[in-house]
Amino acid sequence: VLGSATPSLESWRNALQKRHMLHELRERAPGMQLPAATIVSMQEERRRLRAMGEPRSSVIGPTLARALRTTLDEGGQAVVLMNRRGYAVCVACPDPGCGWVKTCDRCDAAMALHHVEQLGGVMRCHHCQAEQVVPSRCPICSRKLAVVGAGSQRVEAELLRRFPDLALGETLVRVDSDALRAGRSIAQTLERFAAGAIRVLLGTQMIGKGLDFPNVRLVGVVSADTALALPDFRAAERTFQLVAQVAGRAGRSDGPPARVVIQTLNPDEPAITLAAKGDYRAFASRELALRAEADLPPVSRMVRFVVRHRDRQVALERARRLRDAIAAHGRSLAASERLKIRGPFPCPLSRIEDRRRIAIEITTATAQAAQRLLAALRSAGAVHADASLVVDVDPLTLL
Ligand SMILES: [Zn+2]
Ligand SMILES: [Zn+2]
Incomplete structure (x- = not known):
């Protein structure tokens, strides 16, 4: 059983095509209410912050700040999401x-x-x-x-400055991979949050999923935009999942409905407005239509090749040879497979650890065709497993 309020579009499409049986829970469990989510425009909030004399670097707008003040004054707890590490x-x-x-x-x-x-x-x-x-x-x-x-450390510093009643490591705790590296245990932190000792839990998407605390009266998303600008066709899907999952942290009890405040520079972006409403169905049908139009997964299957070499010219030449081999072997695929070859082109991250990175992306209608093509390329010696070539079937990121 796959259970999720925000399934991947892959699973959702399988369910629609009856490969999985779809069983929908149309309402939350008894006593649970979907919290009321407020989307606030950060352009406007920044103007108001400046009018209040806040420094230009402040990222917690007046709406979120007021909601947090009220929550703390009323003895509630808050989850604050900033899905970017560092200061x-x-x-x-x-x-x-x-x-x-x-x-x-x-x-x-x-x-x-x-x-x-x-x-x-x-x-x-x-x-x-x-x-x-x-x-x-x-x-x-x-x-x-x-x-x-801003990253989560900068949000932490701003919270401490503007909410002097919060004490770092005691009533305010940050959870991200940096904090974990510094030796803090996530299980212990969550225990202290459940016991009510921690009032504000700040963190990256680590805190977005699966936590269930009845006294959370406020969920604040400092920036819903962190994934939107990524050069990746899943940017909207990631944004929807991030916002919808963390918004679901609030109001998991039969108390008064909790508040969700979502700060964004893109208040009309459907991934954000639909996540605020928890409308997965509308988001998925819109996003699947866009993917179908562009022949992208999950409507098609993708294989991504990244050729890596210290010398950019060598990488480019190898990538061109690989593209020619893909095109040659691809001719044996049926036209209904709609083989598309994109590239070679430099990856968005065009150099990592002094290696130039050149990408080729192919899509086919079925996974079987992609596998057949890969097998043919391998037996012809055009694709081999070593550090100079990465082959990623159904890639999750395109950086
Ligand atoms: Zn300069
Ligand atoms: Zn580096």
């Missing part, structure tokens, strides 16, 4: 004409700013885990650098 997204030159950003030496990606206990700040690459000291001035134009974007 800030990057450190960059404030002059748009210069545009310098601190990037990883070995990856084509900005380094995130992290706070490390007893050490202060450190720049960390989320792709190769490299660490560097935090630069203070732009190496091009010598301006003082700006700290851009």
Whole structure:
């Protein structure tokens, strides 16, 4: 039995096509009410924050702040979601004409700013885990650098500043993989949250799923947009799942309905508005239609090849040869398989650990056709298992 309020579109489509028997629970369990969700526009909230004299970097808008104040004053508990690790997204030159950003030496990606206990700040690459000291001035134009974007550590700092009655590690606890690495146990934290000692649980999507606490009176989503901008056809689906799952943390008891406040820069985005309403059916039918139009999974099956090499030219040539081999072997597939070959093109993350990354994505109508094609490529020697080529069947990310 697959049970979920937000099944993957793959499972949902299988169910619709009767490969799985679909059994719907149309209402919540007795005594449970779907909480009322409020979507707030962050553009507007930022204007109001500035009018209140809050610093430009503040990310908790007046609506969420007021709801949290009320919740704490009434003795309730809150879950605050910020699905991005670290303190800030990057450190960059404030002059748009210069545009310098601190990037990883070995990856084509900005380094995130992290706070490390007893050490202060450190720049960390989320792709190769490299660490560097935090630069203070732009190496091009010598301006003082700006700290851009917020991660869960920055939200933690803002909560402590604006809610002085919260004490870090006691009534306010952050749960993300950094906190776990620092030795805090998630089971212990959840026990203390269940016992009521922790008033505000802040975290990444780790706290989004499966937790069930009756005294949670408020769920705040600091940014519903963290997954939206990813160069990935599942961006909307991930956004829907994240918001719908965490919104379901509230109101799991027969007390007064809990509040859900969702902050977003895209208040009209269907993935967010439908998640706020908990309308999976509407989201799935809309999203499946878009996927069908673009011939993307789960309507088709996808195999992703990533060719990796230190030398960009070598990677590109190998990828071109692979594309030609795919095209040649693909001619034996029936036309009804609608084989499509996209690429070669540089991956969105075009270099990781000094290896250039070139992608080819293919889609076919059925999984069997994709497997037959892969088998043919393997026996022809065009695809072999080594570090220079990654083959991902039904890839979950396209970075
Ligand atoms: Zn790196
Ligand atoms: Zn500069």
